[in-house]
Amino acid sequence: MLTLLLILLPIVAGVITLVVGANSAKQVALIGALAELGLALFVWSQFDPAAGVQFAFKYNWLASAGISFGAGLDGISLLLVLLTAFLTPLIILSTFGHTYKNGSAFYSLILFMSAALVGVFAATDAFVFYLFFEAALIPIYFLAAVWGGENRLKITFKFFIYTMFGSLFMLVALIYLYYQTPGTHTSDITAFYQLQLSAKSQGFVFWAFFVAFAIKMPLFPFHTWQPDTYTESPTPATMLLSGIMLKMGVYGLIRLLLPIVPLGLQTYGMLAVILSVIGIIYGSIIAIQQRDMKRLIAYSSFAHVGLMAAGVFAASTNGLQGAIIQMLAHGINVVGLFFVIDIILERTKTRNLDQLGGITQMAPQLSVYFMILLLGSVALPLTNGFVGEFLLLSSVFAFNGWLGAIAGLTIILGSVYMLRLFQMSMFGSRSKWVEGFQDLTFSEKAVLLPLVIMVFWIGIYPNTFLTISEPAVSHLLQLVAK
Amino acid sequence: MYPIVLLSVLGIVTLFLGFSKSKNILLPAVLLFLAIALATNFFEWNKGPLLYFYDMFRVDNLTLAFNGIVLASAFMIVAISGGFQDNAEAEPAEYYALMLFSLVGAIMMIGFEHMIMLFIGVEILSIAMYVLTGSNKRNLRSNEAALKYFLMGAFASGIMLFGITLLYGATGSFDLNAIQAYVSTTQQAVPSYLLYAGLLLLMIGMLFKVSAAPFHFWTPDVYEGAPTIFTTFMSTIVKTAGFAALYRLLSHSFTGVYDFWWIVVAVIAILTLMVGNIGATTQNSFKRMMAYSGISHAGYLLIALTALSKPTQNAIVFYSVAYSLSTIVAFGVLMLVSKEKTLDGQPDERYDAFNGLAKQNPFLAFVMTVAMLSLAGIPLTAGFWGKFFVFSSAADRGIIWVPAIAVLMSTVGIYYYFRVIIASYLKEGDLGEIRVAPFYKIVLILATVLTILFGLAPGLLEGLI
Numbered sequence: 002m003l004t005l006l007l008i009l010l011p012i013v014a015g016v017i018t019l020v021v022g023a024n025s026a027k028q029v030a031l032i033g034a035l036a037e038l039g040l041a042l043f044v045w046s047q048f049d050p051a052a053g054v055q056f057a058f059k060y061n062w063l064a065s066a067g068i069s070f071g072a073g074l075d076g077i078s079l080l081l082v083l084l085t086a087f088l089t090p091l092i093i094l095s096t097f098g099h100t101y102k103n104g105s106a107f108y109s110l111i112l113f114m115s116a117a118l119v120g121v122f123a124a125t126d127a128f129v130f131y132l133f134f135e136a137a138l139i140p141i142y143f144l145a146a147v148w149g150g151e152n153r154l155k156i157t158f159k160f161f162i163y164t165m166f167g168s169l170f171m172l173v174a175l176i177y178l179y180y181q182t183p184g185t186h187t188s189d190i191t192a193f194y195q196l197q198l199s200a201k202s203q204g205f206v207f208w209a210f211f212v213a214f215a216i217k218m219p220l221f222p223f224h225t226w227q228p229d230t231y232t233e234s235p236t237p238a239t240m241l242l243s244g245i246m247l248k249m250g251v252y253g254l255i256r257l258l259l260p261i262v263p264l265g266l267q268t269y270g271m272l273a274v275i276l277s278v279i280g281i282i283y284g285s286i287i288a289i290q291q292r293d294m295k296r297l298i299a300y301s302s303f304a305h306v307g308l309m310a311a312g313v314f315a316a317s318t319n320g321l322q323g324a325i326i327q328m329l330a331h332g333i334n335v336v337g338l339f340f341v342i343d344i345i346l347e348r349t350k351t352r353n354l355d356q357l358g359g360i361t362q363m364a365p366q367l368s369v370y371f372m373i374l375l376l377g378s379v380a381l382p383l384t385n386g387f388v389g390e391f392l393l394l395s396s397v398f399a400f401n402g403w404l405g406a407i408a409g410l411t412i413i414l415g416s417v418y419m420l421r422l423f424q425m426s427m428f429g430s431r432s433k434w435v436e437g438f439q440d441l442t443f444s445e446k447a448v449l450l451p452l453v454i455m456v457f458w459i460g461i462y463p464n465t466f467l468t469i470s471e472p473a474v475s476h477l478l479q480l481v482a483k
Numbered sequence: 484m485y486p487i488v489l490l491s492v493l494g495i496v497t498l499f500l501g502f503s504k505s506k507n508i509l510l511p512a513v514l515l516f517l518a519i520a521l522a523t524n525f526f527e528w529n530k531g532p533l534l535y536f537y538d539m540f541r542v543d544n545l546t547l548a549f550n551g552i553v554l555a556s557a558f559m560i561v562a563i564s565g566g567f568q569d570n571a572e573a574e575p576a577e578y579y580a581l582m583l584f585s586l587v588g589a590i591m592m593i594g595f596e597h598m599i600m601l602f603i604g605v606e607i608l609s610i611a612m613y614v615l616t617g618s619n620k621r622n623l624r625s626n627e628a629a630l631k632y633f634l635m636g637a638f639a640s641g642i643m644l645f646g647i648t649l650l651y652g653a654t655g656s657f658d659l660n661a662i663q664a665y666v667s668t669t670q671q672a673v674p675s676y677l678l679y680a681g682l683l684l685l686m687i688g689m690l691f692k693v694s695a696a697p698f699h700f701w702t703p704d705v706y707e708g709a710p711t712i713f714t715t716f717m718s719t720i721v722k723t724a725g726f727a728a729l730y731r732l733l734s735h736s737f738t739g740v741y742d743f744w745w746i747v748v749a750v751i752a753i754l755t756l757m758v759g760n761i762g763a764t765t766q767n768s769f770k771r772m773m774a775y776s777g778i779s780h781a782g783y784l785l786i787a788l789t790a791l792s793k794p795t796q797n798a799i800v801f802y803s804v805a806y807s808l809s810t811i812v813a814f815g816v817l818m819l820v821s822k823e824k825t826l827d828g829q830p831d832e833r834y835d836a837f838n839g840l841a842k843q844n845p846f847l848a849f850v851m852t853v854a855m856l857s858l859a860g861i862p863l864t865a866g867f868w869g870k871f872f873v874f875s876s877a878a879d880r881g882i883i884w885v886p887a888i889a890v891l892m893s894t895v896g897i898y899y900y901f902r903v904i905i906a907s908y909l910k911e912g913d914l915g916e917i918r919v920a921p922f923y924k925i926v927l928i929l930a931t932v933l934t935i936l937f938g939l940a941p942g943l944l945e946g947l948i
Contacts, residue, residue: 064942129864146909176871179878180879
């Protein structure tokens with residue numbers, strides 16, 4: 002029941018936001034998102050990591066077809082639900098400096114998006130998973146297409162069709178799996194885990210899932226929609242896309258691909274890891290050459306998600322735990338970084354690194370926050386990025402030494418582009434664009450402070466979160482080894 | 484059975500109502516007639532199967548369900564026709580009478596148990612449609628469309644009749660049960676090629692009516708040329724009736740030779756999907772796009788027919804409902820918009836006509852968006868479940884390659900359906916104020932609410948029969 006409440010609360014809040022009108026939409030949306038966070042924290046306090054799927058809810062949706070609206074939380078789901086609930090209020094708060102036209106529609110779309118994301122992470126029925134996976138696309142499409150930048154029409158159109166294309170393959174795979182279940186058929190995900198498919202059909206299902214999730218994350222070579230979409234979307238939409246929506250893809254790999262088609266993974270896992278590692282290097286190298294700050298972070302996000310995917314495909318405890326903790330860390334860092342860029346853009350009217358410089362002198366507080374988030378992103382020890390990257394790299398190394406070594410370059414390349422970003426924007430001589438730069442306002446600090454606290458929390462004591470997902474991960478790996 | 488008798492009589496009554504001085508009673512009267520027909524239709528629910536007219540017409544729950552779809556669609560279409568008040572040359576009484584008569588034809592096609600009944604049904608439906616297509620008599624396009632439709636339709640009827648004749652030659656009967664008995668016994672022992680040829684020709688005739696490729700060439704021109712209200716009628720009622728007839732024919736009599744015809748239908752389904760979806764991408768006219776989209780939806784329905792598995796019946800019913808609801812909304816909004824905007828004296832039916840619709844009339848933009856999302860098969864709309872059941876029926880039979888191609892094609896579909904959404908929400912335009920009559924609004928709201936309701940709770944409709 003609590004899980005259902007977690008999904009419904011943002012929807013209700015979204016509808017209320019839509020009704021109250023543009024003037025108080027912001028505040029209402031924030032209250033709704035905070036209520037969701039409170040609920041999520043309460044669920045966390047009631048959660049027992051060792052007990053498997055909890056707070057399960059099941060409603061017979063299509064009784065004759067064995068499809069039910071099933072939702073519940075295990076450790077992995079809970080962490081991602083917590084991430085969504087934590088980031089949504091911050092994303093809403095980050096817009097307090099702006100006025101968006103049609104504000105009520107804008108904020109209600111953010112809340113609908115967050116409901117769909119919680120739905121994806123909590124689904125225990127494959128079709129419910131698919132439904133939310135697709136439903137998340139509609140609010141984000143409108144957020145990007147209505148409030149986006151200059152070229153938004155073309156770019157968001159490409160984004161929509163690209164991701165829709167991928168998930169339709171997943172639908173075919175799900176329908177196929179559904180008809181393989183014994184008896185009157187069921188679409189319960191745990192029933193899919195029990196299927197004994199032939200190696201050949203596992204190969205097909207593997208690729209159907211792979212394409213769907215690889216487009217969503219995105220992995221090389223399915224990433225071409227991503228930099229443009231991230232750059233052209235309004236910043237809150239970019240935060241949703243990179244902070245949370247990207248995790249849908251990684252989560253899908255963990256929840257569906259690994260346990261359902263272990264034989265497919267055995268056959269094609271190597272290829273998948275190689276593609277992921279190519280993405281890491283490719284994304285990093287392009288990021289180094291970017292002048293547009295938003296684009297740079299977009300490519301860095303592409304590189305990071307490659308490492309997460311490589312860890313997942315390596316299918317070891319370290320790999321999965323690393324991917325999960327890295328999902329949290331990356332969500333926190335990337336939202337913070339996009340917010341910092343948004344602050345700079347709003348004050349200087351430019352995102353071009355060549356035109357920036359010397360902001361430190363004007364805004365010391367901003368640069369401290371920026372530095373901490375950035376170090377988290379380059380995986381400095383004691384920051385959140387370190388834990389995840391360390392676990393991920395060790396798992397890739399155990400999978401294949403050469404690939405591990407290549408993937409390890411991410412740490413070096415990451416520091417290159419991130420530190421370059423910081424140096425060109427913050428240090429150096431003050432350009433004419435940064436004259437009169439104001440330091441952080443109260444509401445901006447209110448966004449950045451929780452993020453920075455989380456950077457250190459996960460960095461110094463990751464066990465808070467690792468222990469939540471550990472039993473679920475080992476259960477999952479038993480299924481993979483089966 | 485009641486609707487056939489009622490509608491035949493009430494159609495004639497409608498003609499006489501045309502003589503009455505007051506033009507305003509016509510529309511409410513026809514709506515009342517349709518409501519009565521719709522209500523009486525369900526008197527026989529769960530009573531069946533019943534046979535009427537010397538065992539030529541069969542009433543079972545499937546017949547009643549399809550009748551329900553057809554009559555409810557007709558009710559909505561008549562409600563948005565607005566009595567043809569704004570056209571001085573229109574003959575509303577004749578149009579309504581023809582619509583009621585064509586419904587009789589549609590119902591005969593849905594419940595036929597005998598080949599003659601099928602043929603009469605097809606003819607009654609088609610001849611009324613030929614006339615209605617050309618009803619805008621001063622318009623060149625409308626005339627061209629009527630002539631084209633008539634000539635092609637006449638050929639198709641001929642081919643169909645030829646097929647029925649060959650089937651009679653092979654089996655010695657027009658009765659579906661007798662044909663079924665023949666197919667499952669004698670045909671298994673000594674295959675008769677006459678039967679195969681007859682079945683193919685009969686199917687070609689039927690596939691023409693539902694505009695499957697390669698028998699679709701008339702569709703874009705006829706849909707575009709006909710007055711939009713009759714295009715709506717054609718694309719919902721004719722298609723639903725056509726598929727009901729095809730389903731009954733194949734599922735009732737020809738399961739014994741499934742191995743022979745399934746590949747034919749599968750290939751036609753794929754071809755139809757490709758022609759429909761790819762053709763639609765190149766259009767600038769929304770109305771023409773809807774014609775191609777209608778072709779592509781025939782393709783999806785053919786997939787369900789190809790499989791002819793347990794979920795097929797449900798898939799066809801559900802899909803027809805979802806498709807009819809969205810199509811009525813789409814054409815309904817188009818009529819309002821194109822009445823407001825003209826291009827060279829003609830109604831503007833291009834995508835560009837929708838520019839800025841969301842700003843001018845958010846309600847219309849919203850219902851249009853839901854309709855397009857449903858046609859594109861996006862989750863939480865009825866259209867999604869329609870596609871889902873169609874793909875399921877193929878998967879149940881173990882045919883995976885057909886839905887795999889269909890999935891690719893539905894991605895293409897998103898491209899052209901979204902062009903309307905983009906035009907109405909994201910482009911600037913100079914649309915004037917659009918007045919929506921209350922009745923019109925109720926129909927649009929009803930169709931949209933049902934689309935979302937069936938999207939959220941497909942169980943309401945699924946497994947009803």
